[in-house]
Amino acid sequence: MKIKFLIGLSVLLSSFAAHAITYTQPVKVEGGLVEGVIEDGVEVFKGIPFAAPPVGDLRWKAPQPVEPWRGVLLCDQFAKAPLQKEQARKPKGWKNVGEMNSAMSEDCLYLNVWTPEKRDGEKLPVMVWIYGGGFHVGATDGPVYRGDVYAKKGVVMVSIPYRLGVFGYLAHPELSKESGHGSGNYAFMDQLAGLQWVKDNIAAFGGDPDNITVFGQSAGSRSIQGLICSPLSEGLFQRAIPQSGCAIRTDAICLPLSENEALGKAFFESLGITNIEQMRAIDGVTLQTAYETSAYFPKFRPSIDGYVLREEMMDATRVGHYLDIDYMIGYTKDDVPAADFPTTIGLWADNQVNNLGRRPVYVYSFDHPQPGESEEDSFGAKGVIHSAELPYMFGQVKLSTKPMTKQDYELADRMSTYWTNFAKYGNPNGKKDGEWKPFTKTAPNVFHLDVK
Numbered sequence: 001m002k003i004k005f006l007i008g009l010s011v012l013l014s015s016f017a018a019h020a021i022t023y024t025q026p027v028k029v030e031g032g033l034v035e036g037v038i039e040d041g042v043e044v045f046k047g048i049p050f051a052a053p054p055v056g057d058l059r060w061k062a063p064q065p066v067e068p069w070r071g072v073l074l075c076d077q078f079a080k081a082p083l084q085k086e087q088a089r090k091p092k093g094w095k096n097v098g099e100m101n102s103a104m105s106e107d108c109l110y111l112n113v114w115t116p117e118k119r120d121g122e123k124l125p126v127m128v129w130i131y132g133g134g135f136h137v138g139a140t141d142g143p144v145y146r147g148d149v150y151a152k153k154g155v156v157m158v159s160i161p162y163r164l165g166v167f168g169y170l171a172h173p174e175l176s177k178e179s180g181h182g183s184g185n186y187a188f189m190d191q192l193a194g195l196q197w198v199k200d201n202i203a204a205f206g207g208d209p210d211n212i213t214v215f216g217q218s219a220g221s222r223s224i225q226g227l228i229c230s231p232l233s234e235g236l237f238q239r240a241i242p243q244s245g246c247a248i249r250t251d252a253i254c255l256p257l258s259e260n261e262a263l264g265k266a267f268f269e270s271l272g273i274t275n276i277e278q279m280r281a282i283d284g285v286t287l288q289t290a291y292e293t294s295a296y297f298p299k300f301r302p303s304i305d306g307y308v309l310r311e312e313m314m315d316a317t318r319v320g321h322y323l324d325i326d327y328m329i330g331y332t333k334d335d336v337p338a339a340d341f342p343t344t345i346g347l348w349a350d351n352q353v354n355n356l357g358r359r360p361v362y363v364y365s366f367d368h369p370q371p372g373e374s375e376e377d378s379f380g381a382k383g384v385i386h387s388a389e390l391p392y393m394f395g396q397v398k399l400s401t402k403p404m405t406k407q408d409y410e411l412a413d414r415m416s417t418y419w420t421n422f423a424k425y426g427n428p429n430g431k432k433d434g435e436w437k438p439f440t441k442t443a444p445n446v447f448h449l450d451v452k
Contacts, residue, residue: 079110081139094143114147123208132218149395160194182305221245247344330364333384360438
């Protein structure tokens with residue numbers, strides 16, 4: 001009995017040791033000290049506050065400085081997601097949905113950092129992820145949005161949140177009067193604040209504040225198009241990877257400020273609310289529900305407010321009123337039919353190199369359907385649908401419940417290397433020319449990503 005007890009105790013202690021949590025050393029950031037966890041050679045910090053909670057009197061205002069805290073803030077769990085439709089928080093097809101935070105809140109301005117545990121002192125390139133979701137859903141804890149693979153390949157990855165829907169894009173005449181420079185586009189302001197935080201604080205995590213790549217997909221890609229066209233983005237990042245969104249297209253234009261203000265005014269009048277005080281007094285969950293069930297859902301979106309955006313993004317793109325930086329841009333083979341990305345992203349690249357005479361751009365088409373994917377998506381497409389590339393370029397096919405093969409893992413490794421190489425060198429091939437040829441004046445190349 002004694003021998004069996006000792007053996008059992010040994011097994012139990014070994015189990016505890018195998019699952020023991022190792023914490024990072026405290027890191028000093030704006031607001032105070034933070035502590036993360038070490039997972040398989042990667043330091044992970046989840047839920048670092050980068051701005052004051054945008055609640056109460058701060059609802060529909062630009063993000064304000066973070067509120068300092070005492071002691072060491074443990075950052076080992078994803079923060080609450082921005083308020084949105086509840087069903088969007090229940091994704092299917094992933095093994096790690098349990099990592100997600102089941103709660104939602106207006107108090108949502110918390111970012112995440114993945115960085116290599118062992119660093120030799122050299123500043124590492126930084127990649128900042130902006131999620132998609134049609135401007136109305138999404139969060140940084142989406143199952144595939146993990147930075148451990150990127151950290152193991154020598155970059156620091158950050159994911160930043162932003163307010164959604166009625167909280168992120170509502171404009172109103174009284175709000176415009178209050179700010180003195182229009183209203184709406186609070187989501188863009190959140191993204192800008194997150195990028196400013198990265199520039200100011202990322203060196204503490206081993207990152208290079210002068211080598212930042214912003215990347216995003218769908219509404220995250222359109223957000224990047226807004227950011228590169230905004231006069232407020234100067235100097236915040238040096239490279240961009242917009243995926244399935246940024247283009248020269250006519251199906252997704254911004255609202256004029258006056259039109260967005262009229263929508264906001266009409267929406268609140270439909271609720272019997274006529275002034276800012278009443279607008280800010282209504283409970284956030286109640287407001288989200290009222291918006292979802294109103295005739296105004298999902299009409300709020302980026303607008304030309306004269307502050308963040310001075311002109312329609314497509315117009316700014318055509319005439320070159322956007323950042324002249326390194327770009328890698330693309331789409332999936334059977335992406336959103338209405339957007340016609342092979343044409344509209346092709347127009348973007350052609351305008352960049354031919355009409356504007358700017359540097360070559362790396363263009364891709366992701367051509368590999370996820371195993372077992374046969375249903376038509378919400379955009380009316382089948383095959384290599386919108387978002388199909390995400391588990392591959394993040395190197396996270398292991399998290400999918402689909403029957404992934406050795407070829408899928410190989411493609412994921414190749415793609416995550418292309419993405420991190422671009423962040424490091426502005427070239428997905430790395431330091432040397434390779435099989436991915438850039439889109440140039442003389443050669444409008446599109447690189448097709450598929451299994452070999």
